[in-house]
Amino acid sequence: MTTAVDFYLGLGSRYSYLAASQIDRIEAQTGCRFVWKPIASGLLIDRRGDNPFRRATSPGAGPGPYDQAYREYDAKGWATLYGIPLHEPPAFEVDPTLPALACVAADRQGALVACCRLFQQLIFAEGRVIDASTIAALPARLGLDEEVFRRDLDAPEIRARHAALIDEAAQRGAFGVPTFFVGQQMFWGNDRLPLLEAALRGTELPRWREP
Numbered sequence: 001m002t003t004a005v006d007f008y009l010g011l012g013s014r015y016s017y018l019a020a021s022q023i024d025r026i027e028a029q030t031g032c033r034f035v036w037k038p039i040a041s042g043l044l045i046d047r048r049g050d051n052p053f054r055r056a057t058s059p060g061a062g063p064g065p066y067d068q069a070y071r072e073y074d075a076k077g078w079a080t081l082y083g084i085p086l087h088e089p090p091a092f093e094v095d096p097t098l099p100a101l102a103c104v105a106a107d108r109q110g111a112l113v114a115c116c117r118l119f120q121q122l123i124f125a126e127g128r129v130i131d132a133s134t135i136a137a138l139p140a141r142l143g144l145d146e147e148v149f150r151r152d153l154d155a156p157e158i159r160a161r162h163a164a165l166i167d168e169a170a171q172r173g174a175f176g177v178p179t180f181f182v183g184q185q186m187f188w189g190n191d192r193l194p195l196l197e198a199a200l201r202g203t204e205l206p207r208w209r210e211p
Helices: 014-020 023-030 041-046 068-082 098-109 112-125 132-142 146-153 156-171 190-200
Strands: 004-009 033-038 179-182 185-188
Touching (some): 004 014, 023 033, 033 112, 132 146, 179 190
16 A cells, blocks of 8 residues: 655745655655645744744844754755755745645646646746746646636635645644654654655654644
8 A cells, every 4th residue: 555645835945845856756765655735834833823933033034943044054955965956935926825825726637746846946946936927827837727727726615725734734733844744643844854764664763742
């Protein structure tokens, strides 16, 4: 039986991008299957009631590992290790929930993963700003029916599905992205991928608390 790995990711998250670059390799080497679950990660982090990204002493800065300069330094190190390009993500010029909603809408036409990867390519490999024109161009870039995509993007059920993904992640104990679940076993962060791979190969690891 193929092991499913639930993958909660943020489209503007450096570490979600870094982790996503390893998914094809992990699937090929372990036989697992990643289930992509894009969310507006700020809404999930806000559930904690103390979002470290909002406790900034200067624009873009935060405590400890959330300091912007440190995050840039650390992410560039991982990108060098993985051999992938990395541009610092520019701020979205659309509602931060819109990229996640676009991916959920694209799922109606079987293009969820392709949409997630396209956003990551645009943001982190090309350094593109995500604005209204970027969203409008998605159907052509992904080979989707434009009218159907526009309709789905505005549909209340798409927002409900996105909200349900955030609820699901929070209820399982997730507090940020990227977060991976193998059953009830949680792995948070790109740097937990070695532990995730070990679990997929059958290593018995300590269990995170039940949510």
